[in-house]
Structures are given as C-alpha cells and as structure tokens.
Amino acid sequence: MTTNTGTAASVSVGALLRQWRMHRRVSQLELSNEAAISTRHLSFVETGRSQPSRDMVLRIAEHLEVPLRDRNQLLMAVGFAPRYSENDLDSPAMASARTAVREILAAHEPYPALAVDRMWNVLETNGAVGVLTQVVSPDLLAERPLNALGMTLHPEGMAPHIANLSQWRAFVLGGLRRSALAFADTEMLSLHDELAAYPHHGSDDREPTDTDANPVYVPLLVQVGDARLSFLAMMATFGTALDVTLSELVIETFLPADAATAAYLARHGV
Structure with a gap:
C-alpha cells in the first residue's frame, strides 16, 4: 500500500x-x-x-x-513521527553502508554487479557492468535515474541482444509483479505495466522446460559481438536494515553460467 x-x-x-x-x-x-x-x-x-x-x-x-x-x-x-529514517545512499549517515555496498560490488569483479533501489533505479555499479551496458544506446544510458529493468527490456537497451528475450522478459516481469503484489506497491505495479508495454517479439509466458540447457534456473543469454555470454543472476539484501533506503536496496550480481563466459569476463570484465 x-x-x-x-x-x-x-x-x-x-x-x-x-x-x-x-x-x-x-x-x-x-x-x-x-x-x-x-x-x-x-x-x-x-x-x-x-x-x-x-x-x-x-x-x-x-x-x-x-x-x-x-x-x-x-x-x-x-499522528506519530516516522520511526525509520530515509537517507540517500550518498548522505553522511549512510557512509558505512555505502562503503559496504561499494566493497561488495568491487569484490564481485570481474563479474557485473549493481545496486538498485526498490524501483530498480541504479544506485551504484562495479566496473564490470560495462560488459553488459556496451550494447545499450548511449542516450538510454545517459538517462537519470537509470532504471536497470528498463535498460534490460527497452528496444534500445539490451533487449535486441538477449538471445532468450521472451524467457528472460517473462522472468523479469513476473518477478516484478509478484513483488508489487507482495508489498502492495502501486508504484512498482505501474513500473511493471510500463515495462510490459515495451515492444517485443515472442511470448510473454515462456517458462523453462525439461529441454532447456539449464532447467533449474533462467539464464540471461547476451550476444556481445561474436560472443554469447550466459549469466546466472543472484540478488542480496541487507537483512537488518533500519533505514528505508537500505531496507529496499538490492545488490544484483551476474555470475558466469559457463566456462566461456567466465573466460570472457576474465579478459574484459574490468
């Protein structure tokens, strides 16, 4: 609500x-x-x-x-005062949390990692994120705030370069809708509707099947030049946050799902 x-x-x-x-x-x-x-x-x-x-x-x-x-x-x-603070990540009160976020992001290099807020606006990234964003339109990358999900599904973003776009799109939109409903968050639901309206080709309800290479998870398959990179996405949160911003912050890491991707990231990830 x-x-x-x-x-x-x-x-x-x-x-x-x-x-x-x-x-x-x-x-x-x-x-x-x-x-x-x-x-x-x-x-x-x-x-x-x-x-x-x-x-x-x-x-x-x-x-x-x-x-x-x-x-x-x-x-x-x-009529009571708010109990929980809401500080910008760059504020002095968040210095220790900001340092922790940046250290976590840096520790994941050469694998891409980024920190986002509840609406998936990018707050921080590590140097390896450039491996993914190199296929994104410069105009889209220049937008502020830069929305991570929008950058992924926008036709001028990563979408044309995602080999399993229908599958990944269904995963992203499904997860976003479930979060919006769980938190009764109308703003998040509006973001879902905005992203769902992006033009695309293929089905909205593509689910992993037994014939998929990785039936236990949905990979992100990105074509970068001649290389097809395969990623496994993982997300982490602060479990003991007492600040609104920190409680909503998510760190998403893209780990290599195969040896070829790991080798590519070792060469180009930083």
Whole structure:
C-alpha cells in the first residue's frame, strides 16, 4: 500500500491496518494472538473507535511484515513521527553502508554487479557492468535515474541482444509483479505495466522446460559481438536494515553460467 505522504495522512490508521491484514490473509483472531492484542481492541482500532499506541502500531506492522516505508505511513496516520529514517545512499549517515555496498560490488569483479533501489533505479555499479551496458544506446544510458529493468527490456537497451528475450522478459516481469503484489506497491505495479508495454517479439509466458540447457534456473543469454555470454543472476539484501533506503536496496550480481563466459569476463570484465 505504498503511497505518498499526503494520501497516507488522509486515511485512518485503522483502515490501513485492516488493508494490510486483509492483504496478508490474516484474520483478526490470528493477528490478535500473534501480536498479543485482544480481538476486541484490534476490532476497535480497525473501525476507528480506538486509537493505537505507537508500540501497538509497530508490533502489528512487524507481525504483518509491513515494509519500513509503510510502517512510517502507519505511524503518521496516527499522528506519530516516522520511526525509520530515509537517507540517500550518498548522505553522511549512510557512509558505512555505502562503503559496504561499494566493497561488495568491487569484490564481485570481474563479474557485473549493481545496486538498485526498490524501483530498480541504479544506485551504484562495479566496473564490470560495462560488459553488459556496451550494447545499450548511449542516450538510454545517459538517462537519470537509470532504471536497470528498463535498460534490460527497452528496444534500445539490451533487449535486441538477449538471445532468450521472451524467457528472460517473462522472468523479469513476473518477478516484478509478484513483488508489487507482495508489498502492495502501486508504484512498482505501474513500473511493471510500463515495462510490459515495451515492444517485443515472442511470448510473454515462456517458462523453462525439461529441454532447456539449464532447467533449474533462467539464464540471461547476451550476444556481445561474436560472443554469447550466459549469466546466472543472484540478488542480496541487507537483512537488518533500519533505514528505508537500505531496507529496499538490492545488490544484483551476474555470475558466469559457463566456462566461456567466465573466460570472457576474465579478459574484459574490468
């Protein structure tokens, strides 16, 4: 239910909590037992007959696995100050986290790796990312913010050079839609719809089959000149983040899926 601050302030905390509870398919009885709140009190909160304390809002949000961004909105809907900071990655408060991100990215060289925010805008990259972006239009690369998924699926981006585009496209769009629904994030869902509208050739629902070379995962197959590179994508997050930006940051690494790709990256990855 990610939305802007003005919208959040106009909706009661009870309504927001009920929306999250229903979204998680949890009954009032189940939530009251898990959060150590009486069912009667929870019902009063949801209907606006009672105002929850700051601790109660945070406790309920924790049990409903509400993202930090939305926990702040819940607090503001009651009139409390946000609990979780939201700092730019370049801010002084994020110095140690920024250093950690850059060290992780550098450690993955010569394999491409990048850090993105919740909307998949690129925050940081390592030097090896150039192996992938060399096929992208300079005009598209110059866009700010540069969206990693947009760069991948755009007709002036990597899309024409992805040998298994239909399969990769279905994987990317499917994952993005699942994330948008899991986090009740309308902005993420809008990004999905924007990317899905990009022109392409082939099916939208290509799934791995037993006849594929790697039925246990979807590879990214990129044609770079005479070389066909095969990658396995892996993603990592900060598990103990208490800052909104850090909680939404994802590091994606493209590991070589075959010996030929590993050899190519060893020669050209940095």
